[in-house]
Ligand SMILES: Nc1nc2c(ncn2[C@@H]2O[C@H](COP(=O)(O)OP(=O)(O)OP(=O)(O)O)[C@@H](O)[C@H]2O)c(=O)[nH]1
């Protein structure tokens with residue numbers, strides 16, 4: 001459908017096309033938004049411009065943020081790191097408080113969180129670092145952490161917010177969990193509808209409430225978060241002793257040799273015999289080679305020379 005642009009719009013568009021820097025592009029896009037036709041048939045164009053605008057803003061923010069980078073804020077990346085992403089007031093800090101030992105500032109007004117807050121999620125003796133960052137659309141946003149985290153926890157209060165958040169999530173290959181927070185504000189029927197909607201998009205999602213949280217919901221969400229890292233946990237055991245309570249976390253499809261090397265570099269050369277009990281063994285105490293591929297929750301017993 002023709003959108004019949006006026007002179008100002010055409011002019012702004014030309015500026016955009018000939019812009020050399022991101023800052024020039026942003027200015028031109030702002031002008032395009034201001035001067036573009038307001039009628040219905042121009043709606044998809046407006047959306048398109050807005051998306052371009054937000055993406056560019058995100059990019060410029062990243063540049064700024066690398067200066068006052070996350071290193072300066074003293075965040076050392078843990079083995080498993082997830083970041084809470086969402087618009088302001090979606091409840092990111094509340095989710096951090098529900099899942100971890102952290103006590104972030106939680107307020108009903110917008111843009112409460114102004115710098116990253118760290119928390120440690122504990123699940124089954126596993127420790128997962130969770131970072132609450134300022135709202136993606138805010139001037140305090142931190143693109144750097146979004147890019148380095150292993151898992152993105154996208155906090156929304158309505159599926160429509162996903163479109164607004166998307167331009168800020170450049171690295172689409174990361175594992176993502178959509179958490180529809182404040183589900184206490186919906187009726188049972190509305191919740192079923194929302195679930196069906198998210199399901200139809202094949203999202204990995206959970207409905208959650210920080211107001212009506214219960215231990216079972218929290219446990220399930222923690223489990224989902226752990227699973228999204230795609231790792232396995234393996235318990236080591238000394239002969240004639242019970243297995244260690246603390247698991248060793250490894251990438252999926254790791255071998256017995258990888259466990260040994262993770263315990264101590266060079267340790268695999270000292271191993272005389274390995275016995276496995278668990279999902280990857282055919283029977284308890286099965287003797288296996290260093291090349292044996294492990295599964296989640298295997299117990300590994302090393303006999304050294
Ligand atoms: N009803 C309801 N309110 C919630 C829930 N989770 C958070 N809230 C409220 O929503 C408001 C915002 O919560 P925050 O956790 O500060 O939100 P945020 O996403 O961290 O917001 P900013 O840091 O300001 O961008 C607070 O008043 C919370 O009490 C929930 O599950 N249900």
Ligand SMILES: [Mg+2]
Nearest residue numbers: 092093112113
């Ligand atoms: Mg917050």
